[in-house]
Amino acid sequence: MSIEKHAGLQQIVCECGAAQRRTYQADEFDVMVSDARGEGFVIAKVAGEWTHTCQDCAAPGRKQRRLL
Template sequence: MAIERHAGLQQIVCDCGVSQKRSYQADEFDVMVADARADGWSIQRVAGEWTHTCPDCRESARAKPQGRLL
């Protein structure tokens, strides 16, 4: 889950290898994040680190049962 940069362009990439449909200029960071969220990506800060999760992985995480103490 990272933002990859190459040749002056950037895009968000999930751990599974899926990346955003388009690449963005460095000055379009806010647009890139807004587009990702509009496309169903989850972008959040967890334990001080930013996570970027694609829509498919996001849905898979929701479908997994959560452990409970009681």
């Protein structure tokens, strides 16, 4: 549930390890978020922290691990 950065590129990654299909430059943040939502990621603020959950983990009936 994070944005991982490596060699000047970044991508959204779910806690289960599922990642976006492509990587993005720092100035493409809005495009990265839009693409992630298009791929089925659920991006929400939970207990004051941003979470990034893939489509499979966000499926109804699937138990998600949360801090609060």
